[in-house]
Amino acid sequence: MLDNVGEKVNFDGRMLEKDEYIQSVQDERIWAGEIFYEVIRIIDGVPLFMEDHYERLCNSLHLAELDMQLPFKLLQKQIQALLRENKRITCNLKIWVTSYEGLIHYFININKHFYPPADYYDNGIRTVSHSYMRRDPNIKYVAQDYRKEIADIMEKQQAFEVLLLNQADVFTEGSRTNLFFVVGDLVYTAPEQMVLKGITRKYTFQAIWRAGAEIVEKPVGRDLLYQVEGVFITGTSIRVLPVAQIDTQSFESAKNPIIIKIGKEFNKITNDYVQGGR
Numbered sequence: 001m002l003d004n005v006g007e008k009v010n011f012d013g014r015m016l017e018k019d020e021y022i023q024s025v026q027d028e029r030i031w032a033g034e035i036f037y038e039v040i041r042i043i044d045g046v047p048l049f050m051e052d053h054y055e056r057l058c059n060s061l062h063l064a065e066l067d068m069q070l071p072f073k074l075l076q077k078q079i080q081a082l083l084r085e086n087k088r089i090t091c092n093l094k095i096w097v098t099s100y101e102g103l104i105h106y107f108i109n110i111n112k113h114f115y116p117p118a119d120y121y122d123n124g125i126r127t128v129s130h131s132y133m134r135r136d137p138n139i140k141y142v143a144q145d146y147r148k149e150i151a152d153i154m155e156k157q158q159a160f161e162v163l164l165l166n167q168a169d170v171f172t173e174g175s176r177t178n179l180f181f182v183v184g185d186l187v188y189t190a191p192e193q194m195v196l197k198g199i200t201r202k203y204t205f206q207a208i209w210r211a212g213a214e215i216v217e218k219p220v221g222r223d224l225l226y227q228v229e230g231v232f233i234t235g236t237s238i239r240v241l242p243v244a245q246i247d248t249q250s251f252e253s254a255k256n257p258i259i260i261k262i263g264k265e266f267n268k269i270t271n272d273y274v275q276g277g278r
Contacts, residue, residue, distance in 0.1 A: 003094065006110030008085040010078050015085060021109070033100035036060045039111055040079075041236050045089040046277035047079055048236075048270065052199045057095065066099055070106060078108060086110050092237060113237050121263070124244025124254040125160040127233075128153065129171070129222065132164045150175040161233055163246060166194070170219040174233050177241075178204070181220045182230035182258050185212070190219040200234040203269050204262065207240070210269075211261035225249055230256030232263075240266045 009021035038057045041048045054075065058068040079093060092113035097106045116125070130153055132146070150162050162175040172190045173179050178201040181188040187208050189201075208215050220228065230253040231243035240263040242253035253259055 003112040004109040005091075005112050006082070006086040006088070008082060010082050010106075010108035012105055013078065015081065021107075030098050030100065030105055033098060034064060036064070036097045036099075038095045039236050040093045040095070042083065042088065042091050042093055043270070043274045045080075045083060046274045047076075047093065048273060049199045049203065050076065050079075050277075052202065053095075056197065056199065057097065061097060064099070066097075066104065068097070069104055082108055082110070116238055116241060120160075120241060122254055124242040124251070126158070126245045127161045127163050127174070127243050127247075128157045128159040129165055129247055130162045130175075131166075131169075132175075133166055161243075163233075165222060166219075168221070169223070170221045172219060174235075177233040177235040177238065180204070180232050180234070181228045182213075182232075182253075182256055183227055184229070185214060185258065186216050187213050187258070187262075188216045188218055188220050191217040194219065198234065200236060200239065200266075204234045204240060204266055206269055207262045207265035210265040211258060213258050213262070230259045232259050234266075239263070239270070 004018070004021065007018050009016050009018065011021060036057065038053045040050065040053050047053075051072075054072050061068050075095075082093070083089065083091075088110055092111040093108065094111035095106065095108050097104065130150075132149075153159070153162050161177055163179060164172050164175060166172050170190075171179055171181075173195040178195060178198040179189065189195075195201075205215060225246065226249075228251065231246065231251050232253055233241050233243060235241075240259070242251075242256070242259055242263075244251060244253060
């Protein structure tokens with residue numbers, strides 16, 4: 001895979017140089033089956049919400065009738081070793097698990113990432129809508145055709161994210177994010193059976209409660225966007241990011257007091273976790 005930006009990569013517990021890693025992944029049999037993954041943000045050497053990511057990876061494999069063969073404690077040690085070898089304390093890290101003809105392999109690498117600059121939070125970002133139904137939103141796996149389709153849309157329309165609509169023309173989630181709509185003190189988001197249960201989404205719920213707002217797990221239709229006062233997306237690298245535009249419709253999300261409060265509370269939750277993990 002081409003999103004590695006580290007000099008060392010963990011392949012099935014062995015530390016490889018970048019060139020050795022490239023040779024290893026050229027074996028097409030490794031990638032011939034299903035590919036599952038997790039992206040973990042590393043802050044000051046602490047893997048953020050590590051337990052949640054491990055649980056979700058195990059759940060994805062369980063739903064695919066596979067067993068996770070990497071114990072949690074061992075994974076922690078291998079992550080810290082990889083960070084030391086790459087001399088990184090702040091980055092994104094990716095865990096890949098592949099399965100082909102009964103053989104399971106795993107990779108851990110320093111992942112290419114983008115952390116939005118301050119003006120993205122101050123002004124909000126542009127998004128576009130797209131009709132698409134995930135095969136199973138609760139399994140986090142690689143779908144190459146889907147990734148290319150989304151990348152082409154973002155490049156063509158100069159959008160930061162693509163927001164997905166289902167067959168009923170209601171918004172479910174972003175292509176790589178979870179999605180929230182604000183109406184007064186209510187925050188609407190699609191129920192968990194319709195979306196990938198994002199780790200950031202879980203802690204965003206906590207931030208919403210702390211901000212004094214109420215969560216309504218109900219998707220918002222395209223036809224109801226005129227009632228919406230603010231929109232934001234969440235994800236590993238972006239945290240809580242205001243949306244300024246969906247297609248041609250604009251929102252004052254970056255100035256919305258509820259979204260501002262939620263962002264601050266989420267940052268507090270993150271900081272507390274990192275402090276506790278040192």
